[in-house]
Amino acid sequence: MDEIQKTLLEQVADLHAVPEGAYNIRANGQTAGRNTTANIDIISKEDGTGIDIRIKPGTKHESVHIPVVLSQSGLTEMVYNDFYIGEDADVVIVAGCGIDNCGVQDSEHDGIHRFFIGKNAKVKYIEKHYGSGDGEGKRILNPGTEITMEEGSYMEMESTQIKGVDSTMRTTKADLADGAKLVIRERLLTHGHQSAVSKFDVNLNGVDSSANVISRSVARDESYQQFISTINGNAKCAGHTECDAIIMDNARISAVPELTANNPDAALIHEAAIGKIAGEQIIKLMTLGLTEEEAEGQIVNGFLK
Amino acid sequence: MLTLENISFDVEDAKGEKGIIKNLSLTIDEGKFVVITGPNGGGKSTLAKLISGIEKPTSGRILFDGQDITDKSVTERANLGISYAFQQPVRFKGLQVLDLLRLAAKTKLSAADACQYLSEVGLCAKDYINREVNASLSGGELKRIEIATVLARSSRLSVFDEPEAGIDLWSFQNLIQVFERMQENTKGSILIISHQERILNIADEIVVIADGEITRQGSREEVLPGILGTSAAIDACSKFYKGGRQE
Numbered sequence: 049m050d051e052i053q054k055t056l057l058e059q060v061a062d063l064h065a066v067p068e069g070a071y072n073i074r075a076n077g078q079t080a081g082r083n084t085t086a087n088i089d090i091i092s093k094e095d096g097t098g099i100d101i102r103i104k105p106g107t108k109h110e111s112v113h114i115p116v117v118l119s120q121s122g123l124t125e126m127v128y129n130d131f132y133i134g135e136d137a138d139v140v141i142v143a144g145c146g147i148d149n150c151g152v153q154d155s156e157h158d159g160i161h162r163f164f165i166g167k168n169a170k171v172k173y174i175e176k177h178y179g180s181g182d183g184e185g186k187r188i189l190n191p192g193t194e195i196t197m198e199e200g201s202y203m204e205m206e207s208t209q210i211k212g213v214d215s216t217m218r219t220t221k222a223d224l225a226d227g228a229k230l231v232i233r234e235r236l237l238t239h240g241h242q243s244a245v246s247k248f249d250v251n252l253n254g255v256d257s258s259a260n261v262i263s264r265s266v267a268r269d270e271s272y273q274q275f276i277s278t279i280n281g282n283a284k285c286a287g288h289t290e291c292d293a294i295i296m297d298n299a300r301i302s303a304v305p306e307l308t309a310n311n312p313d314a315a316l317i318h319e320a321a322i323g324k325i326a327g328e329q330i331i332k333l334m335t336l337g338l339t340e341e342e343a344e345g346q347i348v349n350g351f352l353k
Numbered sequence: 354m355l356t357l358e359n360i361s362f363d364v365e366d367a368k369g370e371k372g373i374i375k376n377l378s379l380t381i382d383e384g385k386f387v388v389i390t391g392p393n394g395g396g397k398s399t400l401a402k403l404i405s406g407i408e409k410p411t412s413g414r415i416l417f418d419g420q421d422i423t424d425k426s427v428t429e430r431a432n433l434g435i436s437y438a439f440q441q442p443v444r445f446k447g448l449q450v451l452d453l454l455r456l457a458a459k460t461k462l463s464a465a466d467a468c469q470y471l472s473e474v475g476l477c478a479k480d481y482i483n484r485e486v487n488a489s490l491s492g493g494e495l496k497r498i499e500i501a502t503v504l505a506r507s508s509r510l511s512v513f514d515e516p517e518a519g520i521d522l523w524s525f526q527n528l529i530q531v532f533e534r535m536q537e538n539t540k541g542s543i544l545i546i547s548h549q550e551r552i553l554n555i556a557d558e559i560v561v562i563a564d565g566e567i568t569r570q571g572s573r574e575e576v577l578p579g580i581l582g583t584s585a586a587i588d589a590c591s592k593f594y595k596g597g598r599q600e
Contacts, residue, residue: 264447292446332443335405336457336502337431346456350448 049073049080049117052148056117059178060144071113072099074127076120088112088139098128098160101141105134105166113142116159121151121185126158135166135198144176147187147213156188163193165228168200175205179212186214193220197228199254208235209244210352216244224285226254234263235352238271238299245274252285252314261289266348267299278306281314291320294351354542355381355404355510360413362399362565373399374410375565381510386536386543388556390580396565397546398440401514404544405437406430417510434509434541440518442499445486450498453486457502470501473534475527493524500531513545517552525549553577 049057053075070088073081084090087107091100101112114129131141149155165171179187189209197203209216222230230250238244250259259279267273279287291303305318325347333343362374374396381387389397402408404415406427415423422430431437445453454467468478474497484490486498496516503511516532517525529551535543536555545552553559559576561569569576 326443328439328443329445331407331427332439333456334427335407335431335437336453336506337428337459338456339428346448346452347445350452351446353447 049075050119052119053080053117056119056146056148056178056180057115059180060117060146060176061113061115061142069111069113070101071115072101074114074116076118077123077125085110090114093128097126098130101129101131103131103133103137103139105136107134107137107139109138111140111142115143116145116157118145118147118149118155118157119181121149121155121181121183122153124154124156126160128160128162130162131164131171133163133165133169133171136168137166138170140172140174142174144174144178145189145191146178146180147189148181149179149185149187150181150183152184154186154188156186156190158190158192160192160194163195163197163203165195165197165201165203167198169198170202171204173203173205175207177207177209177213177216179214181212187212188215189213190217192218195220195222195230197222197224197230197257199225200227201225202229203231205230205232206235207233210235210237211239213244214240214242216242216246218244218246219249220247221249222259223251224254224257224259226256226283228254228257230259232259232261234261234265236263236265236273237268237348237352238265238273239268240271241269242271244272246276248277248279248289250277250279250287251282252280252287253282254285255283256285257283258286259288263291264293264352265291265301266294266296266352267301268296270298272300274302274304275320276304276306277318279308279316279318281307281309281311281316283311284313285311285315287314287316289318291322292351293322294325294348295322296324354383354418355544356416357400357404358414358416360400360403360410360415362396362403362408363411372565374403376413377562377565377567379560379567379570381542381544384540384542385557386555387545387558387560388553389544389546389560389562390548390553391562391568395563397562398514400562401437401512401544401546404510404512405435407437431506436503436506436508436511438499438503438511438513438516440514440546442495443486444488444490444495448486449482450484450486451482453498453502454505457505459506462505467505470505471498473504474498474501474531476501493520493528496520496524497528497531500528504535507539507541509541511539511541511543513543513547515546515548517547517549550581553580 072090087104089102275291277289293301301322303320307316330343357379360377363370455462471478556573
């Protein structure tokens with residue numbers, strides 16, 4: 049791997065060296081490294097469209113890293129990765145995609161991640177997106193996540209996109225069985241002429257299933273964000289969705305929460321707030337000796353932390 | 354150390370120009386604990402904002418250590434050594450108490466050092482250090498954190514705008530000890546806007562402001578006996594009990 053690819057890897061997976069445990073590194077459309085463990089197997093799909101990650105039942109405290117880096121201008125790829133997580137497993141999965149585009153052609157990575165989470169399994173899924181490079185070609189990322197959760201399973205998903213991605217269309221779909229619990233935290237910062245759309249579609253099918261979808265975002269310059277969060281309560285369940293956004297400069301933000309209760313015992317809540325940084329927040333930090341710009345930076349950093 | 358020279362502050366309202374502060378002059382000496390009191394609407398909070406730079410006077414000059422700071426920004430005044438505790442502290446989503454204390458201290462405060470400031474304002478530090486300064490904190494907690502940020506700055510001049518406002522009586526009983534300690538230990542000058550008898554009781558000097566003007570000024574011994582029992586100073590407890598008995 050070259051230096052650009054290493055930098056991308058550091059940004060999206062916090063990796064400075066080869067990770068411990070299972071991993072699969074994809075660079076410019078090719079496998080650049082793979083490791084499997086006794087409990088975690090990674091197998092290329094026969095048709096070459098992606099990989100299957102199989103985690104044995106009862107696997108505890110292991111991690112899987114599957115970063116993707118693109119440093120070649122004009123590369124467009126579509127990848128399907130399927131995760132099969134066995135019953136009672138407790139694992140951390142780190143995915144992420146970094147694009148460096150110095151050329152004039154658009155680079156695009158579309159990844160569909162499907163999760164099949166077994167009974168009582170616990171998954172922490174961390175996903176980061178990052179773009180760099182000063183070429184005119186756009187950096188485009190369209191991640192899709194499809195989650196199927198069996199009884200009593202738990203998934204925590206953290207997705208972060210802070211810099212450099214020109215266009216994103218993120219779709220996340222989840223189906224939850226009895227007692228399953230899903231927590232999604234999204235952090236997003238757009239600037240320049242970027243556009244980002246996040247679409248969540250959660251079906252609470254099982255008794256006592258619950259979901260919490262939280263988005264915090266900052267839109268600067270001329271950027272555009274859309275947050276669409278749909279929760280369907282099909283049983284006795286609890287759903288909560290929250291979109292909290294700071295708008296700056298000439299940006300535009302649209303928040304569209306949609307709740308549907310198909311059962312009288314479905315308890316569903318949505319909250320959405322879009323606003324500028326409060327003037328008094330800036331003044332408070334100025335009384336501590338920060339300039340207006342420094343104050344703004346601290347407020348945005350804290351908000352997205 | 355701080356001199357206000359012929360300060361006026363006017364605002365426009367429906368009836369035209371209105372003077373909030375009228376040709377007011379005041380000097381705060383080095384190391385003094387000064388309490389400004391007076392009826393509501395008299396211009397006390399405006400004065401605090403004029404000192405910290407949040408508002409600019411319509412006319413007059415403000416000198417700090419001999420330097421004219423009238424046209425200096427909030428940031429510049431903060432860096433010269435003026436601190437200001439808000440009457441209604443600001444909430445921040447995401448920023449943690451430790452972040453705020455570090456910004457105030459301008460150093461990468463260790464958690465232990467930050468804890469010390471929190472302990473000084475009567476908060477059990479380890480419960481608070483990683484809390485977000487957001488709506489989950491009560492008014493009293495927020496007020497203490499606000500005061501801790503001012504302590505962390507250890508400024509030449511610290512201005513507190515009604516530290517008792519918005520917190521319950523029982524929290525205030527504890528908070529008052531913070532100011533008593535500050536009076537004993539702090540080397541810089543302290544300016545507090547307050548109606549509280551117990552704060553007036555520890556002042557070196559008391560300034561009474563009404564209708565934008567100083568109506569009385571002097572040492573505690575000179576001023577306090579004349580204002581106790583007037584609307585300028587309210588003994589919170591007696592008011593509370595009277596209220597309870599519906600006298």
